[in-house]
Structures are given as structure tokens and as C-alpha cells.
Amino acid sequence: MHNARKRLLAGPYLVWIIGFTVLPILMILYYAFTNSDGGFTWANIAAIADPVHIKALLLSLKLGILCTIVCLLLSYPLAMILNSLHIKHQSFVVFIFVLPMWMNFMLRILAWQMLLSNNGIINGFFSIFGIPKLHMLNTQGAVVFGMIYDFLPFMIMPIYNSIVRIRKETIDAARDLGANSFITFFRIILPLTLPGIVSGIIMVFVPALTSFVISDLLGGGKVLLIGNVIEQSFMQGSYWNLGSGLSIVLMIFVLISMAFMNRAGESGGHAVW
Amino acid sequence: MGKKLIQLENITKTYDGNMILDDLNLYVKENEFLTLLGPSGCGKTTTLRLIGGFETPDTGRIIFDGKDITSLPPNERKLNTVFQKYALFTHMSIADNIAFGLKISKKSKAYIQDKIKYALKLVNLDGYENRSIDSLSGGQQQRIAIARAIVNEPKVLLLDEPLGALDLKMRQDMQYELIRLKNELGITFIYVTHDQEEALTMSDTIAVMNQGYIQQIGTPEDIYNEPENAFVADFIGDSNIIDGIMIEDKLVSFLGIKHECVDTGFGNNKPVDVVIRPEDIEIVEAGTGFMDGDITSVIFKGVHYEIEIMAGGYEWLVHTTKYFETGSHVGMKVIPFNIQIMHKPESSDEKAVELDA
Numbered sequence: 001m002h003n004a005r006k007r008l009l010a011g012p013y014l015v016w017i018i019g020f021t022v023l024p025i026l027m028i029l030y031y032a033f034t035n036s037d038g039g040f041t042w043a044n045i046a047a048i049a050d051p052v053h054i055k056a057l058l059l060s061l062k063l064g065i066l067c068t069i070v071c072l073l074l075s076y077p078l079a080m081i082l083n084s085l086h087i088k089h090q091s092f093v094v095f096i097f098v099l100p101m102w103m104n105f106m107l108r109i110l111a112w113q114m115l116l117s118n119n120g121i122i123n124g125f126f127s128i129f130g131i132p133k134l135h136m137l138n139t140q141g142a143v144v145f146g147m148i149y150d151f152l153p154f155m156i157m158p159i160y161n162s163i164v165r166i167r168k169e170t171i172d173a174a175r176d177l178g179a180n181s182f183i184t185f186f187r188i189i190l191p192l193t194l195p196g197i198v199s200g201i202i203m204v205f206v207p208a209l210t211s212f213v214i215s216d217l218l219g220g221g222k223v224l225l226i227g228n229v230i231e232q233s234f235m236q237g238s239y240w241n242l243g244s245g246l247s248i249v250l251m252i253f254v255l256i257s258m259a260f261m262n263r264a265g266e267s268g269g270h271a272v273w
Numbered sequence: 274m275g276k277k278l279i280q281l282e283n284i285t286k287t288y289d290g291n292m293i294l295d296d297l298n299l300y301v302k303e304n305e306f307l308t309l310l311g312p313s314g315c316g317k318t319t320t321l322r323l324i325g326g327f328e329t330p331d332t333g334r335i336i337f338d339g340k341d342i343t344s345l346p347p348n349e350r351k352l353n354t355v356f357q358k359y360a361l362f363t364h365m366s367i368a369d370n371i372a373f374g375l376k377i378s379k380k381s382k383a384y385i386q387d388k389i390k391y392a393l394k395l396v397n398l399d400g401y402e403n404r405s406i407d408s409l410s411g412g413q414q415q416r417i418a419i420a421r422a423i424v425n426e427p428k429v430l431l432l433d434e435p436l437g438a439l440d441l442k443m444r445q446d447m448q449y450e451l452i453r454l455k456n457e458l459g460i461t462f463i464y465v466t467h468d469q470e471e472a473l474t475m476s477d478t479i480a481v482m483n484q485g486y487i488q489q490i491g492t493p494e495d496i497y498n499e500p501e502n503a504f505v506a507d508f509i510g511d512s513n514i515i516d517g518i519m520i521e522d523k524l525v526s527f528l529g530i531k532h533e534c535v536d537t538g539f540g541n542n543k544p545v546d547v548v549i550r551p552e553d554i555e556i557v558e559a560g561t562g563f564m565d566g567d568i569t570s571v572i573f574k575g576v577h578y579e580i581e582i583m584a585g586g587y588e589w590l591v592h593t594t595k596y597f598e599t600g601s602h603v604g605m606k607v608i609p610f611n612i613q614i615m616h617k618p619e620s621s622d623e624k625a626v627e628l629d630a
Contacts, residue, residue: 169358170362172356174373175327175346175347176325176327177373177374178348178374178378179348179377180346183377188362191364192363
């Protein structure tokens with residue numbers, strides 16, 4: 001009786017998961033393995049081998065990895081500095097860094113479009129000092145920049161949380177046992193923050209790999225990511241089968257990278273994501 | 274006990290304008306078990322952290338084995354610390370925790386293996402090399418923290434309330450364990466605690482601290498039997514502390530009566546603190562002691578009864594093995610030798626603390 005009632009409580013979630021996760025995935029799987037007449041085919045999966053698609057996938061991987069590395073290199077020292085600040089409102093400072101997360105990210109990217117364009121604010125500022133106009137918008141650089149700007153908080157948060165959790169006594173103990181700052185960092189701090197790093201990498205790399213809005217707005221159609229290819233097959237034509245096939249391939253890449261990162265994070269503890 | 278191993282000279286330390294240590298002078302002799310004892314905020318932990326190198330003093334010098342180490346970072350000091358909450362490295366196995374210091378000093382693999390075995394045996398945890406830290410109880414973690422410190426063969430081991438988080442039985446076991454370890458290893462221990470019983474049990478020397486000052490330093494017997502001021506008397510064990518006037522040598526008056534005592538040299542008609550330990554008061558028939566009163570409470574404590582007697586406007590604490598009824602009218606007796614006379618504290622600070630203690 002008691003158990004039955006408990007199971008009843010899980011009902012709404014079950015409906016949710018079936019309706020909004022399982023069913024859509026099954027539908028994508030169906031489209032991915034059928035042609036427009038409904039017959040079975042591998043063609044939509046194999047379509048990834050098309051040079052245009054391969055190029056888009058490789059570019060997505062390249063920009064995604066670049067974005068993740070820059071985010072990591074920016075976030076780690078920042079999180080360390082935030083943690084070492086001896087100020088009363090440390091959490092408020094952290095809040096400010098994470099604040100952009102609460103704003104609509106499309107708006108923020110549109111703002112950067114204005115800022116970066118040839119006649120935009122930044123070039124206008126440069127012209128005051130006689131610096132020639134820089135072509136910034138519609139480049140791979142602009143897309144990576146947009147991704148970094150958007151996803152940075154997702155790297156800062158888990159890393160900062162893992163650094164905060166290291167007790168000062170643990171660091172003192174390492175110093176006490178003869179470790180200099182270098183050894184303390186590589187033998188104690190880095191391993192203890194590994195779960196945070198892994199979470200951060202996953203939380204940045206996955207959206208960066210699958211992103212298409214940022215490359216649309218800041219790449220101006222000149223930067224074609226795998227996300228754009230998938231978007232176009234759904235929105236611009238009616239190639240649902242192709243789009244589903246490529247989605248499955250992308251999903252496999254995401255799963256592989258997550259499995260890989262989890263393996264790397266296992267030595268450090270549990271990832272938080 | 275040999276020469277002075279560590280000397281603190283005129284140490285001053287402030288945090289955000291608060292004076293933590295004020296012109297502190299202290300020395301530790303080779304092979305001594307020194308305990309810094311005091312209430313929280315008295316500066317005992319700061320003193321230990323200064324010796325460990327985790328803080329630098331505003332003024333003053335720290336001399337270790339003849340060398341000035343005041344500005345030396347912790348990793349270059351030949352001493353090790355056992356921290357209050359163990360501070361073990363949770364991402365490493367027990368063996369790796371213990372080997373941490375040895376690997377840094379580039380000892381051979383065989384030497385490290387031997388040392389791990391030896392240290393685990395010493396703290397009665399043989400065979401725990403590959404266990405994870407999370408699988409250990411608090412007491413076991415404490416032992417590992419001690420093992421991790423002593424394998425480096427430090428000249429001095431600093432212990433910051435290492436038994437604070439353990440339950441009573443475990444704490445008592447660990448006290449004997451620590452004394453055994455100290456005798457086996459022959460190294461100097463500097464121990465910080467707020468637990469007076471722990472301090473009395475283990476120490477060769479106790480420094481009682483309050484408000485950044487050392488109130489008294491001496492053997493456990495000295496500190497208990499001859500407290501130098503009311504703070505020490507109150508902090509070490511229970512005490513009856515009453516305002517009194519030293520009328521002349523060997524005669525004191527308090528709560529409206531005069532009583533013989535053994536102290537001299539306080540001058541005539543000087544205000545003093547009169548301290549009488551609860552176990553030094555004998556309950557006698559009314560009219561035959563120095564003062565009569567009514568018993569307000571009787572609590573059985575196992576070894577003795579803790580009895581409160583209202584007499585002369587003061588609530589007296591008495592420890593006795595005899596049982597008395599609550600409400601009975603009785604007398605109190607004390608021999609002159611057991612009355613301690615102390616100077617009144619001079620600064621208002623000391624007085625303030627005396628009141629909250």
C-alpha cells in the first residue's frame with residue numbers, strides 16, 4: 001500500500017520523461033533511419049561523411065575545444081583569486097561574475113553583434129584614435145568569442161565550488177609536510193578540484209559543440225557548424241531525415257566526450273552536473 | 274630535559290586591529306611536553322601557528338635550535354603539525370598520505386615503504402595502507418594524521434586540539450597513546466587545548482593563556498595547587514573565588530568573617546581574591562566551622578557529591594564523598610593551608626575575562 005502510493009508520486013515525472021525525452025528521441029531515431037518514403041536506410045547517418053558535413057563537424061569540434069580551453073584557462077585562476085579574496089562579500093563578487101547567466105543569452109549575443117560589427121561601437125572607439133577598422137564580425141574568432149562569453153559562467157561555477165570546498169587546513173598540512181607552492185598546487189589543489197574541472201568542461205564543451213545560434217549571429221553564415229547544418233535541414237528545407245541522422249551522430253560525439261571526461265574525473269571524486 | 278629548543282621573544286600579533294598576542298615570551302625545552310591551555314580566543318592557536326610558520330608575528334622573533342626562523346615558510350621548518358580536523362588528503366590512500374612528506378624530501382622507495390609500515394604499527398593501524406580516508410573513523414583518521422607527521426622525524430610536533438572532535442573514551446585512550454608516542458620517539462610536543470584535564474594528564478609544563486598573555490607557566494602540580502591568579506584558579510578545576518581583604522600577614526577577612534591563612538607579604542588591609550578548592554572544604558555541624566549555610570543542591574557525580582551551600586551571600590561549591598540532605602543547615606571548615614590568597618587582577622581586561630569564565 002505504502003509502496004504503491006510512493007510509486008504513484010513518481011507518475012508525473014514518468015509522464016514527463018516519456019513525453020518529452022523518450023518519445024522525441026524515439027522519433028529522431030525513427031527519422032534518422034528512414035528515407036522520405038519511410039523505408040529503412042543508413043544514408044542519413046552516412047551523410048556525415050559528406051565533405052561539407054565533415055568540415056562542419058570538425059570546425060565545431062575545433063571551436064568547441066578552443067572555447068573550452070580558453071574558458072578553463074580564464075576560470076581556474078579567476079576562481080583561485082576569488083577564493084583567496086579576503087572580503088566580506090565574496091559570494092556577491094562571484095554572483096556578479098555569474099550574473100550574465102540570468103540574462104537571455106540571445107540578447108547578449110545580439111549585443112555583441114552590434115559591438116563587433118564594422119560600424120559598431122568598438123570600431124567607432126578605435127577610429128577616435130585613428131586605428132583602422134578591424135574586421136571582427138562574421139569570423140571564427142567572433143564565434144569563439146561569443147561562445148566563451150556565453151559559457152564562461154558554466155566553467156567558473158563548478159571550479160569555484162570545488163576550490164571553495166578545499167579546507168585551508170588541507171593546504172596548511174601540505175605546506176607543513178614540506179610542499180612548496182608548486183607541489184601544493186599540483187599534488188593537492190589540482191587533484192581535489194578535478195571533479196569541478198570535469199563538470200566545467202562538460203558544461204561548456206557540450207553546448208559549444210552543439211551551438212548554432214552564436215555561429216548564426218556572430219558568424220553571419222560564414223561559419224558553418226554542425227549545429228547550423230542540422231538547424232538548416234530542419235528549418236530551411238524539409239530534410240528531417242538528414243537532420244535527425246546528423247543529430248544522432250552529434251549525440252554520439254557528446255556521449256563519447258562525456259564518458260571520456262567522467263573517466264578522467266573518477267580519480268578525483270564525483271562530478272557535479 | 275635539556276636546552277631551550279624553541280624561543281618566542283617579544284611576540285606581538287594583531288588581526289584587524291584586535292590584539293591577539295601582546296609581547297609574548299615563551300621557551301620550549303628539548304623533549305618537553307608543553308601544553309598551551311586557555312579558553313577560545315586566548316591566543317593559544319595563534320601561538321602554535323606562529324611556531325608552525327602559518328602566521329608571521331608583527332614584532333618579535335622565533336628562535337628554533339639557535340636559528341631565527343621568524344620569516345621561514347612552513348615547508349622549510351623542521352617541525353610538523355597535527356591539525357584539529359586532521360586535514361588528511363582525501364584524494365590519496367593512507368599510504369600516500371603518510372608518504373607525502375617523505376616523497377617531497379626525496380627518500381628512497383624502500384625507505385618510504387619501511388617508514389609507512391613502522392608508522393602504521395606505531396599508531397596501531399597495521400595493514401591499513403590501501404584503505405581510503407573516508408572509510409576511517411574519527412579516531413583512526415587522527416592516528417593517520419599523527420603517523421603522517423611523525424614519519425618525517427620532526428624535532429618538534431605541534432598538536433592543535435587534536436582530540437577535540439573525539440568522544441570521551443576515545444579521547445582518554447588517545448591521551449595515553451600520545452604520551453607513549455612521545456616517550457618512544459623522544460621528540461618535543463607542543464600541544465594546544467582548552468581541556469584542563471587533558472593538559473593536567475599529559476603535560477610536563479602547562480602555559481595557561483588568556484587574552485594574549487601567559488597567565489602562569491609551570492608543572493601541572495604547580496598550576497593546580499598554586500594558581501597565581503583568580504583566572505588560573507577558576508580555569509583549572511572548580512574554585513570558590515571570593516573577594517577578601519588581607520588584614521595582615523596570615524589573617525584574611527571575607528564575607529564578614531576573619532580566617533587564619535598561611536600567606537604573607539600582601540601588606541595590610543589590601544583587597545585580594547580568596548580561592549578555596551571545593552574538595553578542600555569539609556562540611557561539619559552548624560556552628561563548628563568558619564561559616565554556616567544552607568545546602569541548596571546535591572548532585573551525585575560518581576566519585577563524589579557536588580554540593581552547593583548558600584552562606585554569607587555566596588554560593589559555595591563543595592566536593593565531598595559524604596551525602597547530605599538538601600536544605601540542611603550545616604557549617605563549613607577549611608584548614609588555613611588550603612586557603613590561597615591572590616592579588617586582584619590589575620587591568621580591567623583581566624577582570625572582564627574572569628567574569629565570563
